[in-house]
Amino acid sequence: MSEKNTAYRKPLIPQLDGDHVTRLLLVSCLFMLANFVVFLPAWFLDPRVLDGASVWTKPQKFTVSLALHFATLAVLAQQLPREVRSGPMLIGFSYAAAVSLVFEWGYVSLQAARARRSHYNYDSQFEALMFAFMGLGAFLLIAVAMALAVQIYRKGDKSMTGLRWGSILGLTLGFVSTLIFAGYMSSYGRYVGGDPDYVGMVVPFFGWSREIGDLRPAHFVSLHLMQTLPLAGYIADRKRWPGVKLVVGVAIVQLTFATFLFLQALSGKPFWPI
Structure with a gap:
C-alpha cells in the first residue's frame, strides 16, 4: 500500500x-x-x-x-x-x-x-x-x-481554517444578535401593528403571524448563525475554497437578512403576508 x-x-x-x-x-x-x-x-x-x-x-x-x-x-x-x-x-x-x-x-x-x-x-x-x-x-x-x-x-x-472561523464567528454573532433581537422582544413584545391577542393566520409549524408584524423571524435567522457559519466553513475546507472569505460573506448576508426582517416587522408587515 x-x-x-x-x-x-x-x-x-x-x-x-x-x-x-x-x-x-x-x-x-x-x-x-x-x-x-x-x-x-x-x-x-x-x-x-x-x-x-x-x-x-x-x-x-x-x-x-x-x-x-x-x-x-x-x-x-x-x-x-x-x-x-x-x-x-x-x-x-x-x-x-x-x-x-x-x-x-x-x-x-x-x-x-x-x-x-x-x-x-x-x-x-x-x-x-x-x-x-x-x-x-x-x-x-x-x-x-x-x-x-x-x-x-x-x-x-487550527488545521481547518474555515471550520475554525465559522465556529468562532457563528457562535459569537449568534450569541450577540440573539441578545439584541430577543432582548428587544422581551421589552416590547413579539408583535407589531396589531392586537397581540389576535395574530390571525400563521406560518405552519413556526407560528409566525401572516397578518401583523412579527419579530420572531429575525430572531430565528440570527440565532441560526451558530449552524450556518460553521457549516459554510466546513464545506469550504472540504472543497479547498477560501474559508474565511466564505464565512464572512455568509455572515454579512445572513445578518443583513435578519436586519431586514426586523425592520419589516417593526413597520407592522408580516414576514409572509396572506
Missing part, C-alpha cells in the same frame, strides 16, 4: 469523543428528540389552539431547536483538546445550559397542557415571574455558545 493511501486523513464527519461535556451535550440533544416523538400524538390529536396554532406547536418547536443547538455545540466542541473540554469553564456553562433546558422545556410543556402562553404572559403574578426566569434560562442556553467560541479561539484546532 502506498504512503499516500496510508497517510492520516481527517474524517468527513468530526468524531465525537466520550468526555463528560460531549456526553452531556449529546444527552441533552437526545432528550429533546425523545420528547418530540413522545408529544407527537398530542400535537396531532389535541384540537385546542393558541395564537393561531396547536397548543403543542411551541413545545415541539422548542424540542427541535434545542436538539439542534446542543448537537451543534457537541460537534463544534471537538475542535478543542479533551482537557479543555473537560475543564471547569465548559463544564460549568454546559451544566447551566442543560439545567436551563429542562426548566424551559418543562414550563413550556406545562403551559401548553394548560392551553396558556409561556412567553409574554403577565396574566398572573406566577406566570409573569416564570417568564422572567425563562429570560434567564434563555441567556444561559446561549451563553455556553459564547464560552465555546472563546475556547475555540484560544485553544482550538
Whole structure:
C-alpha cells in the first residue's frame, strides 16, 4: 500500500469523543428528540389552539431547536483538546445550559397542557415571574455558545481554517444578535401593528403571524448563525475554497437578512403576508 493511501486523513464527519461535556451535550440533544416523538400524538390529536396554532406547536418547536443547538455545540466542541473540554469553564456553562433546558422545556410543556402562553404572559403574578426566569434560562442556553467560541479561539484546532472561523464567528454573532433581537422582544413584545391577542393566520409549524408584524423571524435567522457559519466553513475546507472569505460573506448576508426582517416587522408587515 502506498504512503499516500496510508497517510492520516481527517474524517468527513468530526468524531465525537466520550468526555463528560460531549456526553452531556449529546444527552441533552437526545432528550429533546425523545420528547418530540413522545408529544407527537398530542400535537396531532389535541384540537385546542393558541395564537393561531396547536397548543403543542411551541413545545415541539422548542424540542427541535434545542436538539439542534446542543448537537451543534457537541460537534463544534471537538475542535478543542479533551482537557479543555473537560475543564471547569465548559463544564460549568454546559451544566447551566442543560439545567436551563429542562426548566424551559418543562414550563413550556406545562403551559401548553394548560392551553396558556409561556412567553409574554403577565396574566398572573406566577406566570409573569416564570417568564422572567425563562429570560434567564434563555441567556444561559446561549451563553455556553459564547464560552465555546472563546475556547475555540484560544485553544482550538487550527488545521481547518474555515471550520475554525465559522465556529468562532457563528457562535459569537449568534450569541450577540440573539441578545439584541430577543432582548428587544422581551421589552416590547413579539408583535407589531396589531392586537397581540389576535395574530390571525400563521406560518405552519413556526407560528409566525401572516397578518401583523412579527419579530420572531429575525430572531430565528440570527440565532441560526451558530449552524450556518460553521457549516459554510466546513464545506469550504472540504472543497479547498477560501474559508474565511466564505464565512464572512455568509455572515454579512445572513445578518443583513435578519436586519431586514426586523425592520419589516417593526413597520407592522408580516414576514409572509396572506
